[in-house]
Amino acid sequence: MSGALGVRWGPEASVVEDSRAVSNLIGFILLFSVLLLALAGYQAQVVPQETAQSEFEHHQTVQNDLIEFRNAVFETATDDGSSFSSSSVSSVTLGTTHPSRTLTVGPPSSAGSLRTTDSYNVTVHNTRTNRTEAVPTRFVEYTPQYSEYRVGSIWYENSMVYLDERDRGTTEPIVLADQQLAVDGRAIRVIPTQNEIDENGIGSASIEKYAADAVEQHPELFEAETRRMQITLPTRLNGSEYWDSELDNSVQYTIDEDAYESGVHELEVLVEPNIEINTVGFQSGPTENPLRSPNSADGGFSDANDAEPDADDLQNAFDEMDGSGTEADPFVITDDYELQAVAKNESTLKKNYTLGTNIDASQTDQWNDGDGFGPIGNESTPFSGSFDGNGYVISEPSVERTNNDSVGLFGVLDSDGQIENVGLESVNISGDSDVGGVVGTSSGEVETVYVTGDVDGDESVGGVVGNNSGTIQQLDATTDVEGTENVGGVAGYNNGDIMTLHASGAVDGTGNVGGLVGENNGTLSGSYATGVVDGDTNVGGLVGDNSEDLNDAYWDKGTTNQDDAVGDGDDENTKGFGDTDDATPAAKMIGEFDAEDEMRDLGDFDTEWRTLEHPDDYPLLRR
Numbered sequence: 007m008s009g010a011l012g013v014r015w016g017p018e019a020s021v022v023e024d025s026r027a028v029s030n031l032i033g034f035i036l037l038f039s040v041l042l043l044a045l046a047g048y049q050a051q052v053v054p055q056e057t058a059q060s061e062f063e064h065h066q067t068v069q070n071d072l073i074e075f076r077n078a079v080f081e082t083a084t085d086d087g088s089s090f091s092s093s094s095v096s097s098v099t100l101g102t103t104h105p106s107r108t109l110t111v112g113p114p115s116s117a118g119s120l121r122t123t124d125s126y127n128v129t130v131h132n133t134r135t136n137r138t139e140a141v142p143t144r145f146v147e148y149t150p151q152y153s154e155y156r157v158g159s160i161w162y163e164n165s166m167v168y169l170d171e172r173d174r175g176t177t178e179p180i181v182l183a184d185q186q187l188a189v190d191g192r193a194i195r196v197i198p199t200q201n202e203i204d205e206n207g208i209g210s211a212s213i214e215k216y217a218a219d220a221v222e223q224h225p226e227l228f229e230a231e232t233r234r235m236q237i238t239l240p241t242r243l244n245g246s247e248y249w250d251s252e253l254d255n256s257v258q259y260t261i262d263e264d265a266y267e268s269g270v271h272e273l274e275v276l277v278e279p280n281i282e283i284n285t286v287g288f289q290s291g292p293t294e295n296p297l298r299s300p301n302s303a304d305g306g307f308s309d310a311n312d313a314e315p316d317a318d319d320l321q322n323a324f325d326e327m328d329g330s331g332t333e334a335d336p337f338v339i340t341d342d343y344e345l346q347a348v349a350k351n352e353s354t355l356k357k358n359y360t361l362g363t364n365i366d367a368s369q370t371d372q373w374n375d376g377d378g379f380g381p382i383g384n385e386s387t388p389f390s391g392s393f394d395g396n397g398y399v400i401s402e403p404s405v406e407r408t409n410n411d412s413v414g415l416f417g418v419l420d421s422d423g424q425i426e427n428v429g430l431e432s433v434n435i436s437g438d439s440d441v442g443g444v445v446g447t448s449s450g451e452v453e454t455v456y457v458t459g460d461v462d463g464d465e466s467v468g469g470v471v472g473n474n475s476g477t478i479q480q481l482d483a484t485t486d487v488e489g490t491e492n493v494g495g496v497a498g499y500n501n502g503d504i505m506t507l508h509a510s511g512a513v514d515g516t517g518n519v520g521g522l523v524g525e526n527n528g529t530l531s532g533s534y535a536t537g538v539v540d541g542d543t544n545v546g547g548l549v550g551d552n553s554e555d556l557n558d559a560y561w562d563k564g565t566t567n568q569d570d571a572v573g574d575g576d577d578e579n580t581k582g583f584g585d586t587d588d589a590t591p592a593a594k595m596i597g598e599f600d601a602e603d604e605m606r607d608l609g610d611f612d613t614e615w616r617t618l619e620h621p622d623d624y625p626l627l628r629r
Contacts, residue, residue, distance in 0.1 A: 054154045057104055057113050061155035064102035064116065068148060069169070071098040072160050073183045075146075075213065076167050080186065082215045083197040083284040093216045098148065101208030113153040119206040120148050120213075122288070126240035126270055128198045130227060130283060130297065133234045133326055137226040141285060142294040143198035145242065164239055164273075165197055168248075178247045187239070188257050193280040194237055200285060200292040216287045218296040228300050234326065234341070235281050239273045240266070249273060258340055258363035276340065276363075314373035315343050323347040324354065331357035336394065338362040342370060342379075345400070348389070349382040357391045361398040361428065371404035371434065378404035378434075381417030381446060390420035395428020395455075404434040412446035413437025413463070414472065421476065423450035433459030433485065440465075440472035440498070443485045449476045449502070454629065456482040458511075465491045466498035466524070469511050474528070475501045480614075480627060483509040484537075490516045492524035494550070495537055500528045506609055508627065510537045517543045518550035520573065521566050522559070525550060531557035532609045536565045536591070536624060544573035548580060556580050558607035562595055564588045581605075591622055601625050 078096040101117040125142040132138075146162040158171040161179075165186040168179035186195055205211035243249060245261045253259055258276045265272040285296035315323065323343035331337045336358035339345050342365055348354055370379040383389035393416075400415070407413045414435055416425065425444060433443050440447045441463030444455060448471045457470055466473045467489030470481060474497045483496050492498040493515030496507060500523045509522050518524045521535025526549045535548055544550045547561030547568035552575030563569055564584035571580035583604065584592030594604040601617045601624065608625065609615050615625045 058152075058154035060102060060104055061116055061150070061152040064099065065150060065152075065155065065157055067099050068118065068150070069160060069167075069182050071096070072148060072162060072167050076162055076165065076183050078215055079162075079197060079199060079286050080165060082217050082286050084282075093214055095212055095214050097210045097212050098205075099210050100205060101151070103208060115208045116153055117151045117206060117208050118148060119151070120146065120203055120211055121205070122146055122199075122201075122203045124268070125200070125294070126266065127238075128196060128240070128283075129236075129238040130196075130281075131236040131238075132227050132229060133236060134322065135226045135229050137224070137229075139224060139227055139297055140295070141198045141283075141297045142200060143240065144200065144202070145240075146199070146203060161242065162199075164241055165195070168243075170242070172247075179243060181248075185252060188253055188275075194235075194257070194275055194277045194282070196237060196239065196281070196283040198283070198285045198292075198297070199288065200294050200296065201288040201290060203288050214289050216289075216291040218285050218287070218292050218298060222295075224297070235277055237275045237277065237281065239275070240270050241273045242270055244271050315346055319343060320347040320350045324350055328362070329360075331359075331391075333358050333392065336360045336392070339365070341365060342367045342403075345382075346370075346380060348393075349380055352387045355383055355387055355389045355391060358394075359391065360394040361396045361400075364398045365400040366402070367400055367404070368402035370402075371406075373404075376406065378406045379415065381405055381407070381410075381413055381415065383416055383418040383420070383423075385412060385418055385447075388418035388420035388423065389416055390422040390450075392424045392426075393428070394426055397427055397429075399429040399431055401431045402434070403430065406434065406436045408436050408438060410437050411439045412472070413440070414442040414444055414446040416445040417447070419445045419448040419450040419452070419476065421449040423448075425450070425452045425455065427454045430455070430457040431459065433457060433461065435460070436462040437472075438464050441467045441489070442472040442497070443469050443483070445471045447471075447473045448478075449474075451477045452479075452481070453477065454480045456484070458484040460486050460488075462488045463498075464489055467493050467515070468497040468499075468524070469495045469509060469513075471497045473497075473499045474504070477503045477505075479503070479505045479507065481507045482627060483507065483511060485511040486513075487511060488514045489524075492518045492550070493541070494520045494522055494524040495535055495539075496522045496533075498524045500526045500530065502528045504528065504530045504533065506532045506614055506627070508533065508624070509535045510624075512538045513540070515541045515550075517541065518573070519545045520549040521547050521561055521568070523549045523552075526552045526556075526575075527554055529554060529557070530559055532559075532607075532614075534560035534562075534595070534605065534608065534624070536562045536595075539566045539568050541573075546570050546573040546577075547582060548572060548577075549575070552576055558609075560595065560605050560608065562592045564590060564592055591624065596622055596624055 075096045078094040082094045103115040122144040127140040129140045148160040167183040168181045260274045262272040283299045285292040324347040327337040329337040340362045443457040443461045469483040469485035469487045495509030495513045519541030521539045547566040548571045550573045552572045557579045559580045563582045571577040583594045598617045602611045
C-alpha cells in the first residue's frame with residue numbers, strides 16, 4: 007500500500023534496502039580481495055627481490071672485508087719489528103638484517119659463519135742439507151646463510167681470496183684477491199695461519215692476527231749455501247682451476263691432486279732460496295711449530311745464485327740434478343747453476359741433458375767479474391752430449407768474452423753433439439771470432455731452436471752459430487748481429503748444412519754480410535730473411551759471399567734494404583720480393599694465401615711451415 011506522498015510501505019521497501027546493503031558489502035569484499043591479491047603479489051615478488059638485493063649488497067661488503075682480512079694477515083707477517091710480535095685487527099660483517107615491514111612479512115635476518123678448517127701441513131725442505139720442517143696451517147671459509155641470494159662460500163688460502171662456486175656449476179674460482187705466493191720465478195712468500203676461528207651470527211666478528219714473538223731457529227733449514235728449497239703447500243684448487251694459469255712457467259711446480267681424503271691437494275714448488283715464510287696466529291700468537299725465515303736483521307741467507315758459482319757450487323749443482331746422464335735418463339737442469347755445471351769437466355760435457363723448467367739466467371751478467379756465463383765446451387773439450395730443451399726457455403744469458411774465440415752459450419759443439427727444442431731469449435753474447443747466439447763453433451746438430459737478443463764479435467759472427475760445419479735447421483733467429491768480417495743473421499761462416507729457417511734480426515758488418523750467412527761454402531735451402539742488412543763490401547739479402555748452390559731461398563728486398571740476394575757469387579734459385587724503396591713487408595711474402603703461393607718451394611706448408619691470416623705476418627715454422 008502507498009501513502010499520500012507515494013512512499014512505499016510494507017515488505018517491498020525492505021527488499022530494496024537489503025539489495026543496496028548487499029551491493030555495498032560485495033564491493034567492499036571485492037576491493038579487499040584485490041588488495042589482498044596485490045599484497046600477496048608484493049609478498050611473493052617484490053619482497054624476495056628486495057631481500058636478494060639486500061643480501062647481494064651485504065655479500066659485496068663481506069668480499070671487501072675478507073680482502074682487508076687477507077691484507078692484514080700479509081701486513082702482520084711482513085712486519086719488520088725487531089721482536090716480530092706485531093698484531094693487527096680486522097672485522098668481518100657476518101650477516102645482515104632486513105627492513106621491517108607493516109603490511110608484508112619480511113624474512114628473518116641473514117646470518118653468516120666464519121670458520122677455519124682442519125689443519126694441513128706446509129713443509130719446507132732444504133735440498134742441500136736434507137732438513138725438513140712441517141708447519142700446520144688452516145684455510146678460512148665464510149659461509150652465508152641467505153634467504154634469497156644464492157652464492158657459494160668465500161675462502162682465504164695461500165694469500166688469496168676467492169669465491170668458490172664450483173658446487174654451482176663453475177669450473178674455476180672467482181678470484182677476489184690474487185695470490186702473493188710467487189713473487190717471481192726466484193722468490194716465494196709463504197704465510198701459514200694457525201688457531202681456530204668459529205664465528206656465527208649477524209654482527210661483526212673482530213679477528214686479531216699475531217705474528218710469532220719467538221720461533222726456534224733452524225740453521226740447517228735456512229743454510230747459507232743452499233741453492234734450492236722445496237715448498238709443499240695445501241690447496242683446495244688444482245692446476246686447471248687456478249695454478250697452471252697463475253704460475254705458468256715462472257716457477258717449477260707440481261700438484262698432487264687429492265693428497266688428502268678431504269679433497270685438498272698439495273702444491274709442490276721448487277725455488278731458489280729466496281723464500282720468506284712467517285707464521286700468523288688468529289686471536290693469539292701461533293704455537294703449532296711456527297716457522298719464520300731469517301730476515302735481514304738476523305743476517306738471513308743469501309740468494310746464492312746472485313753470485314758467481316765456484317767449483318764447490320758447480321759440484322753441488324751437478325750432484326743435485328735428477329737423472330743419470332744417459333740417453334734414456336738424461337740429467338734434468340732446473341736453474342742457471344746446473345746449466346753452468348754442464349761445463350764442469352770433460353766427463354760432464356759428454357752427458358745427456360734436458361731442461362725441467364724455464365731458466366732465468368739474468369744473474370749471469372754479474373758472474374766472473376762481468377764476463378758472465380762460461381761457454382759450455384771449448385776447442386780442447388767440446389760438448390759432445392745431447393741437450394734437449396724440452397720446449398723450455400733460457401732467458402737473458404750473458405756471455406761477454408770479447409777477447410775469446412768460440413763464444414756462445416755453448417762454446418764448441420762436437421760432431422756428436424746435439425742441441426734441440428729450446429728457446430734462448432734476450433741473449434747478450436760477445437766475443438772475438440766464431441761467435442754465435444747459441445754456439446760459437448759447431449760441427450754438430452742445432453735444430454728446433456729460436457733465439458732473440460744481441461750477438462757481437464769480430465770475425466765469423468752469427469745470430470745462431472758463428473762458425474758452422476754441422477747442421478742447422480728448423481729455427482727462428484731474431485738476433486741483432488754485429489761484427490766485422492763474415493757476419494750473418496744465422497751463421498757468420500757456413501761449411502755445413504743450413505735449411506728450413508727464418509732470420510729477421512738486423513745484421514751489421516763490414517765485409518761478407520748477409521741476412522742468413524756471411525760467407526757460405528756449404529748448403530743453404532728452404533729459408534728466408536727479412537731483417538735489415540748493412541755492410542760495406544759483399545753484402546746481400548741472403549748471403550754476403552757465396553761459393554755453393556743456394557736452393558729455394560727468399561728475401562724481402564724492402565725490409566733487408568738489399569736488392570741482391572748475394573753480395574758476391576752464385577745467386578741462382580733465390581727470389582726476392584718487394585722494393586728497397588718500400589720498407590714495409592713485401593705483399594707476396596705475407597698473409598694466408600700469397601706467401602704459400604709465392605714461396606711454395608720454401609718447404610711443406612702442411613708439416614713444416616704455416617701461414618697466418620693476419621695480412622702482415624710472414625710464414626712461421628710449425629712446432
